[in-house]
Amino acid sequence: EADIYQTPRYLVIGTGKKITLECSQTMGHDKMYWYQQDPGMELHLIHYSYGVNSTEKGDLSSESTVSRIRTEHFPLTLESARPSHTSQYLCASSESVLHGEQFFGPGTRLTVL
Amino acid sequence: KQEVTQIPAALSVPEGENLVLNCSFTDSAIYNLQWFRQDPGKGLTSLLLIQSSQREQTSGRLNASLDKSSGRSTLYIAASQPGDSATYLCAPHNNAGNMLTFGGGTRLMVKP
Numbered sequence: 001e002a003d004i005y006q007t008p009r010y011l012v013i014g015t016g017k018k019i020t021l022e023c024s025q026t027m028g029h030d031k032m033y034w035y036q037q038d039p040g041m042e043l044h045l046i047h048y049s050y051g052v053n054s055t056e057k058g059d060l061s062s063e064s065t066v067s068r069i070r071t072e073h074f075p076l077t078l079e080s081a082r083p084s085h086t087s088q089y090l091c092a093s094s095e096s097v098l099h100g101e102q103f104f105g106p107g108t109r110l111t112v113l
Numbered sequence: 114k115q116e117v118t119q120i121p122a123a124l125s126v127p128e129g130e131n132l133v134l135n136c137s138f139t140d141s142a143i144y145n146l147q148w149f150r151q152d153p154g155k156g157l158t159s160l161l162l163i164q165s166s167q168r169e170q171t172s173g174r175l176n177a178s179l180d181k182s183s184g185r186s187t188l189y190i191a192a193s194q195p196g197d198s199a200t201y202l203c204a205p206h207n208n209a210g211n212m213l214t215f216g217g218g219t220r221l222m223v224k225p
Contacts, residue, residue, distance in 0.1 A: 043215040099144035104157040
């Protein structure tokens, strides 16, 4: 059973607000990921981290930023939210082994008005 | 760049049928492949991880096969149940870049 948590589950905010989506895992995984998924569409990787103080951009360009100060925590921040940021954001983690199995959190559904 | 296609895009069947969901990928240089289930508005649940050296992997009523050289994987669901209704996603793990690439999924509806 994967123990990976995301908060909030749902968020509705106005344009221009700064928001942080939280992701935590209790499995001690070094690798963590953020994916973006529009309704009915494919998942796209926007950020990943191989460990503390390591962050990289994924395949899909995103205006969001991430940080990895602690192994278990990988928050995603939008400095100024826009309606184009409306989407579902999914966090995942995996073991340090090469190409380890990825486990996903429940997701945060973000709506920017 | 890896591209993943899942066929059919949607499937509706009566309860009890055996199903085959298809996944094809363009770059055969993969390390492994994961099958996931996603319920509406929810996250992904990992169903099976099949290594590139394996031909099959089984978990309960689920069986995944992998033909790496031809770029194909299938997910077989035996004796389908209404609780199996969800979107099923396949994601090969590419050797280069160490990342998953997702297909568009197959939306499955199993009717009682």
